[in-house]
Amino acid sequence: MGGYVLKAVLVLVGFLLARRAMLRIMAATPIEEEEMEAPKPSTAEMRKRQIAEEVENLSQQQPEAVASLLRAWMTESEE
Numbered sequence: 001m002g003g004y005v006l007k008a009v010l011v012l013v014g015f016l017l018a019r020r021a022m023l024r025i026m027a028a029t030p031i032e033e034e035e036m037e038a039p040k041p042s043t044a045e046m047r048k049r050q051i052a053e054e055v056e057n058l059s060q061q062q063p064e065a066v067a068s069l070l071r072a073w074m075t076e077s078e079e
Contacts, residue, residue, distance in 0.1 A: 041049070059066045 055066075
């Protein structure tokens with residue numbers, strides 16, 4: 001019975017030492033920027049973003065014109 005306990009303790013110590021070594025390696029290895037980058041957006045997604053930026057810019061530069069256009073669209077949808 002004492003042999004089994006000794007083997008179990010040795011396995012546990014070996015596991016803990018291996019885990020400690022892995023944690024040290026992981027902490028010392030810098031994460032490359034490529035791994036951290038988000039996936040590149042599709043062409044359609046890039047176009048959506050571009051349109052959204054244009055709409056936002058227009059609404060900031062010409063708020064009355066945008067409000068008038070929205071009112072016209074709302075009136076058309078009610079008919």
